[in-house]
Amino acid sequence: MKSWKTKQGSEIFKVLDRRSNAYLICCENVNLLVDSGMELDFQYLQSNISTLLPNQRNTGYLILTHSHYDHCQNAFAIQKLEGCKIIMSENESEYAKNGYTPLPDGTYPLTRLISWIGVKLRPKWVEYVPFIPDILVTDELNLAGYGLPIRLIHTQGHSKGSISILVDNEIAIVGDALFGVFRNSVFPPFADDIAGMINSWGKLLDTGCQTFLPGHGNEITRILLQKEYDKFSPRQ
Ligand SMILES: [Zn+2]
Numbered sequence: 001m002k003s004w005k006t007k008q009g010s011e012i013f014k015v016l017d018r019r020s021n022a023y024l025i026c027c028e029n030v031n032l033l034v035d036s037g038m039e040l041d042f043q044y045l046q047s048n049i050s051t052l053l054p055n056q057r058n059t060g061y062l063i064l065t066h067s068h069y070d071h072c073q074n075a076f077a078i079q080k081l082e083g084c085k086i087i088m089s090e091n092e093s094e095y096a097k098n099g100y101t102p103l104p105d106g107t108y109p110l111t112r113l114i115s116w117i118g119v120k121l122r123p124k125w126v127e128y129v130p131f132i133p134d135i136l137v138t139d140e141l142n143l144a145g146y147g148l149p150i151r152l153i154h155t156q157g158h159s160k161g162s163i164s165i166l167v168d169n170e171i172a173i174v175g176d177a178l179f180g181v182f183r184n185s186v187f188p189p190f191a192d193d194i195a196g197m198i199n200s201w202g203k204l205l206d207t208g209c210q211t212f213l214p215g216h217g218n219e220i221t222r223i224l225l226q227k228e229y230d231k232f233s234p235r236q
Helices: 039-052 075-082 090-098 109-121 194-206 222-232
Strands: 003-005 011-017 021-027 030-034 061-063 085-089 135-137 140-142 150-154 163-167 171-175 211-214
Touching: 011 039, 021 039, 021 163, 021 211, 061 075, 085 090, 090 135, 135 140, 194 222, 211 222
Parallel strands: 030 061, 061 085, 085 135, 171 211
Antiparallel strands: 003 011, 011 021, 021 030, 140 150, 150 163, 163 171
């Protein structure tokens, strides 16, 4: 299982690497799961977490980078099973209560078509079991108040309530604000607000984080993000 460790000693494990990624942050004796994956990956996710934490089943928090179905379809089940607190953006909390988040726009002609068809048909598989989040993030939430070296910042653009999780201000888990599937590109195939998303890339660079862990694909270096930001930012 792929993992990262910050200089301060916080560990991050990639506990799901299928249709979407999920990460487990272990620090200060607290385990925080970031994203929950798709329903069909539930058993795989659970077995990876059990392997990692054989003696302590407890996941204290489930943080959702955003509420698209491929990231939150297991949120209700995990909340029920673990009794954990769900943290997400206030901007998408109403979607969570309804079990449906509108699909994002495509950023390429092909993905625009896919999105258009998806919005028209609204297939059952883009829905999820509704859940009630416990803690809502507006602009920023510093978990130092909970004794954790973690800060959540609003990085909207892919969706209106996308958030990123900064661990020891060194590694950022960014959901779909960045895409790690294509070589030499971080541009997601779907986003509601491209200009807002690129602005969020600048915000992520401003944190000083060195490594960015996306919701799909592999880790992204600061060098690549800076290169992409310089290419797409209107200020350049
Ligand atoms: Zn998404």
